Amino acid sequence: MTWDLDRTFHSSSGAVRWAELGDPGAPPVVLLHGTPFSSYVWRGVACALADRYRVLVWDMPGYGTSEQRAGQDVSLAA
Numbered sequence: 001m002t003w004d005l006d007r008t009f010h011s012s013s014g015a016v017r018w019a020e021l022g023d024p025g026a027p028p029v030v031l032l033h034g035t036p037f038s039s040y041v042w043r044g045v046a047c048a049l050a051d052r053y054r055v056l057v058w059d060m061p062g063y064g065t066s067e068q069r070a071g072q073d074v075s076l077a078a
Contacts, residue, residue: 029054
């Protein structure tokens, strides 16, 4: 399965990569990953939910395909 976060939001924490699956008019579901993972952990769930929902997934700043800035602390303690 290809997992492609094809959109970018430019935040104060850097470029955040995200994607939308399913019908844009369907009820929304947002899937958030934990530390130290990325949205990739939700790929199977996201695809299954996309049959009935508008699914939004993203990589938090510093994780996955989102920007990690020099010195950015992505530890569990942070």
